[in-house]
Amino acid sequence: MSTQVIAALAVALLALAAAFQVALAAGAPWGAAAYGGHAASGDGALPRRYRLGSGAAAAVLLGAMWVVLASAAMVGRGPLSSTVLTLTLWCLAALFALNTLGNARGRHPVERWGASTVTALLAVLCALLAAS
Numbered sequence: 001m002s003t004q005v006i007a008a009l010a011v012a013l014l015a016l017a018a019a020f021q022v023a024l025a026a027g028a029p030w031g032a033a034a035y036g037g038h039a040a041s042g043d044g045a046l047p048r049r050y051r052l053g054s055g056a057a058a059a060v061l062l063g064a065m066w067v068v069l070a071s072a073a074m075v076g077r078g079p080l081s082s083t084v085l086t087l088t089l090w091c092l093a094a095l096f097a098l099n100t101l102g103n104a105r106g107r108h109p110v111e112r113w114g115a116s117t118v119t120a121l122l123a124v125l126c127a128l129l130a131a132s
Contacts, residue, residue, distance in 0.1 A: 003132050007072035010125040011065050013118050018061035020115075024054035033115075037107035064092055071129050089130035096123035 024034055029044025031037075039050045046054065070077035071085045096119045103116035 001128075003072045003129065004074060006125055006128050006132075007068050007074055010068045010122060010129065013122050013125070014061050014065045014068065017115075017118055017122075018058045018065070021054040021058035021061060025051045025058060027051065030110075033106075033108040033110035036102070036105065037111065067092065068126070068129060086130050089126045093123050093126035093130060096120070096126060 020030070020034075024030060024046055027045045031040030031044050031046040031050070034040075034046070034054070035050055039046050041047055045051075066075065067085060067088050069075040070080065071082075071089055077085060100116050100119040100123060103111050103119055106112045106115070
């Protein structure tokens with residue numbers, strides 16, 4: 001599989017995760033499917049501090065999208081060297097692997113099966129990009 005195909009798959013999953021986090025930050029009633037299900041309020045939305053966390057997570061995911069695209073030469077990498085991009089990809093792979101463990105412990109099936117599948121795939125895709 002080519003680097004561009006791997007990057008495109010990763011970006012699609014990152015966009016999905018970022019959209020979910022943006023929706024949570026905006027007050028979508030999906031709080032039971034995030035943060036282990038512990039943070040949802042009575043209406044299903046997240047409290048303010050968790051909404052801020054989801055906003056920050058969305059920003060990190062958007063940054064990860066750029067790193068993935070830059071590593072596959074699909075966008076300019078700016079002043080970053082290929083070594084820095086590779087190290088960042090390995091860090092993302094580790095972050096997504098750890099996130100998979102947390103998601104797999106979630107109470108809600110969307111978090112346990114959906115989010116953990118997405119983060120596991122992202123861990124593998126980032127590792128493949130870093131190793132290429």
